[in-house]
Amino acid sequence: MKIQFQPLGDTGIQVRFGSDISEETNQEIRLFADYLKEQNIEGIIEWVPAYTTLTIFYRPDKVVYMDLCKKLEDIQNTLQKADDQSQSTIYEIPVLYGGEVGPDLSEVATHNGLTEDEVISIHSGQPYLIYMMGFVPGFPYLGGMPEEIATPRRENPRAKIEAGSVGIAGEQTGVYPLETPGGWQIIGRTPVKLYDPEKEEPILLSAGVYIRFVPVGQKEYEEIEIAVARGEYKVKSYAKGGAHDEDC
Numbered sequence: 001m002k003i004q005f006q007p008l009g010d011t012g013i014q015v016r017f018g019s020d021i022s023e024e025t026n027q028e029i030r031l032f033a034d035y036l037k038e039q040n041i042e043g044i045i046e047w048v049p050a051y052t053t054l055t056i057f058y059r060p061d062k063v064v065y066m067d068l069c070k071k072l073e074d075i076q077n078t079l080q081k082a083d084d085q086s087q088s089t090i091y092e093i094p095v096l097y098g099g100e101v102g103p104d105l106s107e108v109a110t111h112n113g114l115t116e117d118e119v120i121s122i123h124s125g126q127p128y129l130i131y132m133m134g135f136v137p138g139f140p141y142l143g144g145m146p147e148e149i150a151t152p153r154r155e156n157p158r159a160k161i162e163a164g165s166v167g168i169a170g171e172q173t174g175v176y177p178l179e180t181p182g183g184w185q186i187i188g189r190t191p192v193k194l195y196d197p198e199k200e201e202p203i204l205l206s207a208g209v210y211i212r213f214v215p216v217g218q219k220e221y222e223e224i225e226i227a228v229a230r231g232e233y234k235v236k237s238y239a240k241g242g243a244h245d246e247d248c
Helices: 023-039 065-081 105-112 116-123 218-229
Strands: 004-008 012-016 044-049 053-058 090-097 128-133 140-143 158-161 165-169 172-175 180-182 185-189 210-215 234-239 242-247
Touching: 004 065, 012 065, 023 044, 023 053, 023 065, 023 128, 053 065, 090 116, 090 218, 105 116, 105 185, 116 185, 140 172
Parallel strands: 090 210
Antiparallel strands: 004 012, 012 053, 044 053, 090 185, 090 234, 128 140, 128 210, 158 180, 165 172, 165 185, 234 242
């Protein structure tokens, strides 16, 4: 794929990887960002990946626009000649569906002509790729939710959504890492902390990995919640090389 460049003011450049939102495009962006980090190009301050773009901010007193474009083209040429050796990781996120923590589960079921158990089964039946992080610290933008459980946002957003709430908005699903206002249809909650400012690495997840929602009952939810509060819970994650755990 031929990447395209577009200047953003005098300190930014947007690198566009086509127009299709897909796992393949996301993989290209992630590989490009990883290689960009390794190259440590003088003048680059930071970069922000999105669905089909990678926005790069730089210091024009250190590197000029055309020279930076050339360096970025060189990165793409290098990556096109290399094989992708990256491994995908899937994190298991336990979720208590319905009831007080998932007040909109019945709405999602009714809207799609399904039972609540069918919604749960579909929602938890596959891994979701994290395309990018944003909105608030630790919020994962997920792709791949089945259309059969897609449901419009609430007409009247809530002033308070509890941290850990799992929701659906249109054809997207996600997890609120912090207590914030929101208009998503809330179908459950996880006791896992996606964002913990007290930790050395405060954000649990990252773009390019997958998560799978795992239904749990009330008792197991409460046990995990206690373990998380004590710093004793480890999120299960799986890769090609086997399974390992991440502190939560």
